[in-house]
Amino acid sequence: MTESATSARQLPRGRHGLPREQVVASQRERILIAMADAMVENGYVGTSVAAILKRAGVSRETFYEQFRSKEACFEAAYERAVQNLLGRIADASSDAARHAEGSELDSMARMDRIFQAYLQHLVDDPASARLFLVEVYAVGSAAISRRAQLQELFVGLIADVLGAKSDEQRFACQTLAAAISAMVTGRIAADDLEGLLALRAPLLNLVRRGGELYGDALTDPA
Template identity: 75%
Template sequence: MTESATKARQLPRGRHGLPREQVVASQRERILIATSRAMAENGYVGTSVAAILKYAGVSRETFYEQFRSKEDCFAAAYERAVRPLHDRIAEVTAGAESSTGPTVGLDKLDEILRDYLQHLVDDPASARLFLVEVFAVGSTAISRRVQLQELIVGLLVGVLDARTEQQRFACQTLAAAIGAIVTARIAVGDPDGVLALREPLLELVRRGGELYGYAVVDGAL
């Protein structure tokens, strides 16, 4: 379900007696959700701090108590947007490391793609933030995007049991292709197109066989 600043937990009006930490955390969450929403509508360049404040319903003083600048706020919003992906990658990696059986291959890739693509569709504002607007921010933000890409490459290498340099390179190109195609569809607001990528991507890997990794042969659907 798409998030918006209006869906963030609002603090009670007037005297509420809530701990300072809870107040700050609530305000921060509202600001980060508002940042994603504002930039999804107006882009990074076209979004001012004033626009973020309007969406979040907080004061300028509150904003600058937590963030040095719009770019600093974007960095925090970016980390919030990609946290579910990091968590999912860590979960799959931990499961693979604790398993004594063979790598599962395409069935696990199918599950991962389904989760990933559905996540993008469920929260398009956050998806646009880390897939599209990140390129307008600067080199530091782009470096974060590259780091996420490398994590995805590592996930593919593990799931597909890529052992050779050629197989690892194939996983790199697959990750790059997924990133490029998904970004294009998010940029034009095509959620159905995003979800429709799962089957052709699986078929691409299936037909590639050992090009991508040994698990593709052993774990084919």
Template identity: 85%
Template sequence: MTESATSARQLPRGRHGLPREQVVASQRERILIAMAEAMTENGYVGTSVAAILKRAGVSRETFYEQFRSKEACFEAAFERAVQNLLGRMQEVAGDADAAVAADLEQDSIARMDRIFDAYLQHMVDDPASARLFLVEVYAVGPAAISRRMKLQELFVGLIADTLDARTAEQRFACQTLAAAIGAMVTGRIAADDMAGLLALRKPLLELVRRGGELYGFAVQSN
């Protein structure tokens, strides 16, 4: 589980002698976590800067030293959430590039299983951030939605590389798969259905297996 805004990198009380950069970084981290946490209760529209300040334990002056507006704070919180998610998925997928598998299909399916597991488990471990970039993003505006679409394309690329999608048709199938996953995950996050979220892993993997070369040359049709 992730830290809450009140506990994340909490600075010692009183005179601590910490460098200015460390203080600012700690405050920024708490603000970004607080943004995500506050929206789980009231959504983006209903979340005020005051609510964020209360959770983060910082002053209004500190907030506006780092962010020009609530929307700018959301953008930064979104980027933080995306980088955390991508880092987790890339970590589990990265080792396979150096491995030489005797069975390419078996290796690709195993990699997809690790990617799905990392993706879904990350949502469960950090539901506030998941809700931020899957649900609340649509209330912020076109720029935020555009960032959401770019994130999905990165997910498409990871799937396509893993399954060795080479043709335009295979790439489109991977895009369709990523879009379907996004829609199903978003619904479960909105409903706070974490058990249902994790239950997606096995049927998604079986879908890829049955799809075979529809998705990429690394998977053979049965």
């Protein structure tokens, strides 16, 4: 599970002699974690800067030195959450690719690892997951546009693994990604972490049954 904002990289009290850059980075990390944690209880609209400050253990002056507004803080917290998620998925995909040789079985093995990494990450950090899956809709059009960009990155990864070459196959991958997004968003909103992990097997089975609908990597050579 994710660590709390007050315990994340907490600096020692008193004169610690740490470089200014390290102090600022620690404060920023705590603020971003605090933003996600606070929204679990009150949502974006109901989360005040004061609530973030209390969780992060920083002053109002420190907050505004780094962020011009609550929305700017959300944008930074969103980017942090997205980069953490993409990093975990990329690691899983790269690890699977090292063992892949282009067969249908290998493509399915890669998809399985991607699904596992994606769903497990949401379970491990549900506060950040709620931030970019649920609360993003309360922030505004720019944030929603950024979410759409994230989903297209996921589409690209799926299309690459499954060998989607035609427009029809690409559209099928977009449809799959949209369905996954809708299902995980609903489960995060309902705090159904067990239900998140339960999606892995049926999603993998859906891709397997879809075959070349999603890409040439799943074409039956027979």
